[in-house]
Amino acid sequence: MHASTLHWQNLPANALQQTTGLMDEWDRLNATRANLPFMTAHAVQLALSIFGSGAERLLVAKQFDSIVAMLVLVPDGLLQWRTFQPSQLPLGVWVAANTLNATDLARSLINGPLGLCLGFSMTQVDPLIAPREPDQADTKLIDYIDTGWIDITGTFDDYWAARGKNLRQNMRKQRNKLAAEGIVTSMRVLRAPGEMADAIARYGVLESSGWKASEGTAIHPDNEQGQFYIQLLKNAAQHDGAVVYEYLFNEKTVALNLCIQRQDTLVILKTTYDESIQAYSPAFLLSQDEIEHIFGEGKIRRLEYYGRMMEWHTRWTENKRTLYHLTCYRWGWLKKLAERRQKKTDHVTAAIPQAAAANHANVSPQESSP
Template identity: 75%
Template sequence: MPFPKIQWQNLPAIALLSLPDLLPEWDRLNAERADLPFMTSAAVSSALQVFGSGAERLLVGREAGTVVAMLLLVPTGSFQWRTFQPSQLPLGVWVAAKELTPTSIARSLMRGPLGFCLGFSITQVDPLLAPREIDQADSKHIDYIDTGWIDIVGTFDDYWNARGKNLRQNMRKQRNKLATEGTHIHMRMWTAPEDMADAITRYGVLESSGWKASEGTAIHPDNPQGQFYIQLLKNAAKNGGAAVYEYFFNDKTVALNLCIQRSETLVVLKTTYDESIKNYSPAFLLSQDKIEQVFGQGTIKRIEYYGRMMEWHTRWTESKRTLYHLTCYRWSWLKKLAERRHKKKEDAYALTATNDANTPSIVPPVSESNS
């Protein structure tokens, strides 16, 4: 298969911030595929500033002088590269013209600007943006996670009546009980740039009171995560693209959703709730009210979760798809070698798990191997 005739420019990643003509090119290519709100030049620049190590590179590909692909890359070992992938971004950081496939981009990079490159990976690819291809002698696709979404079609009543009976009854009972107790429940939506920093502060206070505090992963306005989300939401809010949903029991904040929106898509980035509340589900109450509001407004056509699909997601939607990783190898024998090494590691893990559990089988249960 011939490689696409792309002329590549290999730049320090900071060039995306310092060369102003590159930012509109990035946004143009993002808009060409899906116009994702977390893949705008502003969002990517914020992630690079906060989470970048300085080793990142910006690869700019042109055909006949027109920019057709831009990727942020990081080295991952001897002669290996992958897309920039901070955990706060749902997908690997790249944009490209619609006709270019991830495999063709990877092959062109490996045989060109990356020099002697043995392996190159594009991480966490959404099949809606780039349909999964068939594995070739030099390429391999690996499942990452299932993720869910909600299509905003018809009326909220239609959608709600299609939910499970247990969910509908549970929500109704909770609302009736709260009303009986005299608790006023309500939701507020914050969209202005000046509201974002305070919203992140309240989010951090709530999240820090839960299990994430003990793991050190809670958002705080002074830590890198907090700084990133403040920048992201402020920049999005300048173009009407930020939406923070906050839920109250009387005057007390009990749940928050951090969201960004663009081109009729609302992406739920983060959710937290007051874990000290045992008899109610504030995050579910917030979700119900938020989805009802989205149906009523009529501007959003799709709610995306872009996180691993959990049991609770299935109560809100049956729709799911599988994100994937793509790795291309310089030679087909390298792929075979990598597969053999991976198989050895899997076998060693399975044998260790078997010995620890003192069971006759060397294969972990499906629920564990797919977790």
């Protein structure tokens, strides 16, 4: 399928919900690739309604009277556009038939429905969805982050035996220590729509008591983030697509994972734990029990983190891949100009003392863990 034969419509983003059939078409296209649970039409519309500015546009491509691609775009400076990318969604917002590659879509957009567009970026692209291609005269691909996943194959005992010796020993020591102190551990698995709001409230209590509270990024049932996750998980739960794993010490919540699933893939959207007891490694204890539970159920074949791969992730999996940004320029000389400007910016940035740069870092403290 050649993108040069696409016929585009440039619509307000709210057309996704207001135009009959477009949400169904979005879900159909999502299913042709990875069928991502956070890229359903409902999830996208929810993100637009809560985090959108109103400037977003819905670009719809047809070929032979069939819709073959849909992208939500936002202005990104003078005569530039990019995919809608709220921080609550791991990838840029677009879906397309798997016969279309990302580069061809970008070129078609620049040369057609966006008018005089000098550059267009597809942000946070997953190579599983759109395989990475070499840079071309008018395109540039930039690494975003490494992310990890766990293949749920074989038995949990085999998986656990393959983990590092230190992890296995330290987890055993933690459990022995808790037992000696009379602390009973347990894990709840919540799936019902009516359980989601209360779970988000408990999540918010933990997150609001940690480092994110000072940053103003903590989830709370009354803020935009809280409303997004409540509605997202409630809707997913109505289709057996949401699960919250909650870990407790003596019936007190100490860690939670908010997850969403579709078919045999589970995505961990958010995780938090009680930082006041991080010496007990509540998040690690939850991870172990959660993964064992997933192996035991036999329904999930892939657990995705979709976040920056940290050192602690490597204790649970060796698998990783690199998400990337794709930028397409209207003309090749614009790419060269952008690269020259970037080199100058990098040179200036390198001259900033590391201590000053560190003041602007937004790095989450890691649990003191095995």
